[in-house]
Amino acid sequence: MSRVSVDFGGLQLKNPVLTASGTFGFGVEFMDYGDLRELGGLVAKGLSLRPREGNPSPRICETACGMLNAIGIQNPGVEVFLRDYLPRLPWRETAVVANLYACTVEEFGELAALLGAEEGVAALEVNVSCPNVSEGGAAFGQDPTMIRKVSESVKSRAGDKPVWVKLSPNVSDIAACAGAAAEGGADAVSLINTITGMAVDVRTRRPRLANVVGGLSGPAIKPVALRMVHQVRQALPDLPVVGIGGIATCEDVLEFILAGASAVQVGTVNFMRPDASFLLARGLEEEMDRLGVSNLEELRGSLRLPAPKISRR
Amino acid sequence: MPNTGLSGQRVVDARILEIRGVGQSIGPDDVFSMRIQADLGEWAPGQFVMVRPPGFGLETPWARPFSICDGDASEIRLLVQAVGRGTRELSRLQAGARITVWGPLGRSFQVEDEAVLLAGGVGVAPFFGYVKRHPTPSGLRMLFAHRPPGERYLIDELEGLIPVERVEERAPSDIPAIAERVRRAVAEAGVRLVLACGPTPFLKTVQSAALACKARAQLSLENRMACGVGACLGCVVRKVSGPPTRTCVEGPVFWADEVDLEES
Numbered sequence: 001m002s003r004v005s006v007d008f009g010g011l012q013l014k015n016p017v018l019t020a021s022g023t024f025g026f027g028v029e030f031m032d033y034g035d036l037r038e039l040g041g042l043v044a045k046g047l048s049l050r051p052r053e054g055n056p057s058p059r060i061c062e063t064a065c066g067m068l069n070a071i072g073i074q075n076p077g078v079e080v081f082l083r084d085y086l087p088r089l090p091w092r093e094t095a096v097v098a099n100l101y102a103c104t105v106e107e108f109g110e111l112a113a114l115l116g117a118e119e120g121v122a123a124l125e126v127n128v129s130c131p132n133v134s135e136g137g138a139a140f141g142q143d144p145t146m147i148r149k150v151s152e153s154v155k156s157r158a159g160d161k162p163v164w165v166k167l168s169p170n171v172s173d174i175a176a177c178a179g180a181a182a183e184g185g186a187d188a189v190s191l192i193n194t195i196t197g198m199a200v201d202v203r204t205r206r207p208r209l210a211n212v213v214g215g216l217s218g219p220a221i222k223p224v225a226l227r228m229v230h231q232v233r234q235a236l237p238d239l240p241v242v243g244i245g246g247i248a249t250c251e252d253v254l255e256f257i258l259a260g261a262s263a264v265q266v267g268t269v270n271f272m273r274p275d276a277s278f279l280l281a282r283g284l285e286e287e288m289d290r291l292g293v294s295n296l297e298e299l300r301g302s303l304r305l306p307a308p309k310i311s312r313r
Numbered sequence: 314m315p316n317t318g319l320s321g322q323r324v325v326d327a328r329i330l331e332i333r334g335v336g337q338s339i340g341p342d343d344v345f346s347m348r349i350q351a352d353l354g355e356w357a358p359g360q361f362v363m364v365r366p367p368g369f370g371l372e373t374p375w376a377r378p379f380s381i382c383d384g385d386a387s388e389i390r391l392l393v394q395a396v397g398r399g400t401r402e403l404s405r406l407q408a409g410a411r412i413t414v415w416g417p418l419g420r421s422f423q424v425e426d427e428a429v430l431l432a433g434g435v436g437v438a439p440f441f442g443y444v445k446r447h448p449t450p451s452g453l454r455m456l457f458a459h460r461p462p463g464e465r466y467l468i469d470e471l472e473g474l475i476p477v478e479r480v481e482e483r484a485p486s487d488i489p490a491i492a493e494r495v496r497r498a499v500a501e502a503g504v505r506l507v508l509a510c511g512p513t514p515f516l517k518t519v520q521s522a523a524l525a526c527k528a529r530a531q532l533s534l535e536n537r538m539a540c541g542v543g544a545c546l547g548c549v550v551r552k553v554s555g556p557p558t559r560t561c562v563e564g565p566v567f568w569a570d571e572v573d574l575e576e577s
């Protein structure tokens with residue numbers, strides 16, 4: 001164990017810096033910009049059973065300290081990933097996490113069976129943001145019962161692979177959602193996915209995204225993400241958390257770990273420069289030295305909170 | 314064996330060698346050229362770079378795409394029109410300033426002995442390199458549609474090399490006549506290759522003309538880009554068949570008959 005390696009939910013990573021789904025392609029897009037083996041892991045673009053064409057354009061829009069996206073999980077389908085991309089990744093040396101997208105519990109199970117059987121896949125991350133049409137249209141991720149069912153379905157078919165359930169922040173009680181995932185057998189929860197938002201062009205009087213609304217990401221959402229990591233950690237101290245949201249510096253990484261995260265994912269900041277995640281993975285030890293942190297285990301959850309009597313809102 | 318590359322090799326913390334505008338201050342809509350010391354290796358005209366000025370903190374996460382105008386392996390030149398926050402930020406930089414650059418990205422224009430170049434405004438940028446590197450420049454001619462003055466696009470540099478016909482847009486009411494001139498240029502190209510770069514309405518005119526007279530035309534698209542490297546799927550364009558495709562990797566140069574610009 002090095003001072004930056006982490007071990008949680010049945011998975012060991014050489015460092016806590018992973019890349020977030022949808023912001024790092026299938027990894028191969030970044031091979032010219034860094035050595036993928038330097039990363040703690042990479043989470044691949046969301047995969048569905050069958051190819052998806054995604055949403056109409058414009059799909060993205062830059063906003064203050066962040067961006068909106070409504071890509072619509074465009075992807076070539078799980079089989080193409082397994083055949084054309086996974087073999088090109090250095091999965092023996094860095095964890096490759098598959099991100100699953102489906103709109104029914106059964107489809108999630110099928111995806112889990114396919115991906116769980118792959119030697120090159122280190123863990124499965126479940127994206128529960130699809131609108132659940134058969135149950136009235138609210139996203140799976142907004143209903144703890146559905147989160148539990150999806151978690152059960154994936155876990156029961158994932159073989160020995162760790163399952164991370166990626167939670168939506170568009171809820172009022174994030175701890176209840178995390179609890180539902182844990183009940184369903186999740187080995188960890190990833191938080192957060194994007195926050196629903198909107199932007200308007202006043203000249204054309206049109207929404208800037210063809211989809212009208214999209215997901216906000218980037219440094220703008222970091223405080224929300226950190227608050228949610230903290231709340232889940234407080235409510236469920238034994239459930240590992242993968243922190244995501246606006247991470248841009250090594251200090252941000254340590255901030256999430258202090259709040260209780262076992263590992264983190266870097267998303268939108270990969271667009272600031274394509275070697276951003278490599279720089280964070282590489283710079284972490286130096287930052288720990290600077291701040292006098294001996295190892296991450298010691299740091300995790302060592303947040304100094306005010307005395308319990310003070311109301312914490 | 315996976316190609317693991319050389320760490321960070323293709324992101325260049327580059328230095329600005331020279332920045333030159335038309336006047337003392339660079340106002341809205343003004344054009345400036347920027348020479349950047351950056352060893353990007355081999356590149357071909359039509360390819361582009363992503364550029365991030367040092368003044369972009371966390372508040373502006375995306376870099377901006379610009380065609381490589383010309384240059385060599387150790388230095389590139391960009392021709393930039395100040396239209397918004399990022400381009401204005403670039404215009405304020407001075408020689409010696411550091412800047413983040415990555416590329417070369419995307420696919421280049423096809424090179425043939427004869428070609429008709431159609432440029433709209435700052436869309437003329439990639440044609441500097443195209444003309445200068447072309448093996449038989451005598452086979453090239455250009456139609457250049459722009460707002461006055463044409464000098465700010467450094468067009469005299471090209472006029473010394475190939476025949477350039479200029480059409481000026483003095484007012485919005487000139488646009489129909491310009492579109493008509495563009496359509497005629499496409500029709501007159503015959504079997505010659507047509508290459509177009511400019512604003513999206515200009516490209517749509519070229520495309521519809523090319524489809525109507527079955528001209529062989531390539532268009533360089535200006536889609537919004539976040540990553541520039543094929544990872545975010547934000548820059549996609551609809552294809553006539555198959556799933557939407559990434560402008561930053563499979564483009565920005567496309568054949569006119571393979572893309573549907575309706576959403577652009």
Ligand SMILES: Cc1cc2nc3c(=O)[nH]c(=O)nc-3n(C[C@H](O)[C@H](O)[C@H](O)COP(=O)(O)OP(=O)(O)OC[C@H]3O[C@@H](n4cnc5c(N)ncnc54)[C@H](O)[C@@H]3O)c2cc1C
Nearest residue numbers: 377378379380392393394397398399400438535536537565
């Ligand atoms: C492949 C490619 C090559 C280009 N080459 C050149 C060039 O050589 N010279 C030049 O002056 N311009 C070029 N452009 C356009 C240039 O990228 C935009 O003018 C620039 O991004 C505007 O940024 P801004 O912050 O000043 O404008 P803002 O309007 O403030 O930008 C807001 C957002 O919209 C995007 N955006 C705005 N306008 C455009 C546009 N026309 N195309 C793409 N994205 C846009 C910006 O990148 C930014 O993300 C090129 C675009 C592409 C895609």
Ligand SMILES: Cc1cc2nc3c(=O)[nH]c(=O)nc-3n(C[C@H](O)[C@H](O)[C@H](O)COP(=O)(O)O)c2cc1C
Nearest residue numbers: 020021022046069127192193217218245246267268
């Ligand atoms: C362009 C884009 C595409 C994304 N695609 C996915 C996806 O396919 N699956 C998923 O679970 N999350 C997806 N996300 C969400 C990110 O993985 C991440 O949770 C979110 O962006 C917050 O992190 P950040 O602020 O560091 O970007 C996407 C985000 C962006 C910006």
Ligand code: FES
Nearest residue numbers: 541543545546561
């Ligand atoms: S800009 Fe990200 S895929 Fe093209």
